[in-house]
Amino acid sequence: MDVEQWEIRSGRARAVVSAHGAGLRVLERDGVPYAETYAADQAPPMGAGAVLVPWPNRVADGQWPLDGVTQHLNLTEPDRGNAIHGLVRHEEWTATARAQDSVTLSVLVDRRPGWPFTFETTVTYFVDDSGLTVTHGLRNLSEDPMPFGVGTHPYPRPGNADVDDCALTLAATTRLPVDPERLLPSGPAEPITDFDFAAGQPLRGVVLDDAFGGCEPGADGLVRHAVTGPGGGVEVWADAVFKWVQVYTAAEFPGKGQRAVAVEPMTCPPDALNSGEDVLVLAPGDSWTGSWGISWVEGEGA
Template identity: 30%
Template sequence: MSAAPSEALVELRHGVRRVLLAPHVGGAIAAFDETRDGRVIDWLRPATPAALAARDPLGMASFPLLPYCNRIRDARFMFDGALVDLSDDGNEFAHALHGNAWRLGWRVEEMSASRARLHLLHEPSREAAHHWPFAYEATQDIALDADRLSVTMSARNLADRPMPFGMGHHPYYPRTRNTRVHARVAAMWHSTPDLLPTHAGPHPCIDAMASSDGMSADAFDLDNNFTGWSRTATIAWPDEGRAITLSADAPFDHMVVYAPAAHPGLLCVEPVSNVADWVNLDVARALKGGVVLEPGESVSATFAWTTRIG
């Protein structure tokens, strides 16, 4: 049985390192930082007081993506011979976006000084405003230690029928003129102007990210999915002598990079298990990701951020 819904921030600490969780704001991480010589070092972009007051998941440091990642074209798809219509579910975007877990309150189920478990129960009949038609439950086990912050995401299909499913997390990193991104990927999903995927193929950013210097966060205008990810990526601030490495287990086999030219303060490098609109893409599963969970079936995977100074 879950505890009562939390309306307060939850603080985890390990030495000089701190994580703030906002369970009531989509089960989000509000901050991940450490204090050295009186100076606060932000590893993720911290939520502002205004974002917290507005309960805005897009203003958090990172938030969970469940039961799918990124967009679904026109908020509709066919599954198991039936139309799944996600329009008018309270999402303000033209295409369904990021699932529903980021817009629901999570419960604090367990907690210690440096660990917490957050729990979400989605029942369609009780969540009419967020009408993903399949019942499911999800947990986030969040642990902070001297080197890294890890998140184990788990989900179980509570419906009496199969459920299409994907998961991920949506972290924002501090972006400066000197921020570099290092990663190895096989291909980038090119997309339409409204960011729906068209085909996977080469792009100059792939070689840039794989180079010894990495890719400047300002080099390209990106909001794209990548496939064939090695499941590790490093965001570095060489002028500050620090870096953070994102690593992930399968099925986080895809990566999203959001580095928009129009918003030079934003940078996301996200571990995800499915590319945008995967439920409508007629391509091999290895290219698009996603799974189908049978009734009662579960999936679980861990990703982590490891930090380095010097």
């Protein structure tokens, strides 16, 4: 796969971003990986690094109501009968601004089946000594208000540590029950009772593909999740609008030979276009921005 890519650097930090889906392919400090990576000529495995706009996760049967009319999206997860992860993760994005430590990519999405809106979306990646900051932008180019959600699909990596030797900390307070066959919501969010994500849940033996909600920002106004071990680790932070986080434990990340964990900030839960829960709305001509990022947690060997 021959795709344009951009390397950005600052001090000890380095990232590589792909034009394919504007995906994050590499994040490292001093050569130590802080996001799972894949080869430059390889398609992103398991959604790695993907931008999920204008909805994250799944839409049941690819159908959702808009002003009394049922919209029919393409079924991009045909085995489960769902539309998944928005419209832009397989698009070829264009760089609109470039510096040594940052790159901004953009793509225009015209009306699609089941999506009667035109919008432009951007993403800016910026690295510094603290880590990576990612800022998403949307501009509604349609004549009608556009509902939307934003998500992202990083696999934060705790340096050279084995994920199974680490603990997962989440700012979430609820979990959304799902149908195990289609991974669609089967009821309202419920308090988390079987994991201690507040204190740090050991990941060994834990299998997850779950959406967690009620993500509470700290005193600095940011939602913070982390994968950490004795030698440090990695933190995923996000603006308060990212009230949800999907966590997926991959049995083996391609090319790694070990487990990996995706920690995916989302502004809304799965199937939000049907439930309406935490769906954002952008007026004609208006713009929206929201940020998240990955930072390293210091520790011996981190």
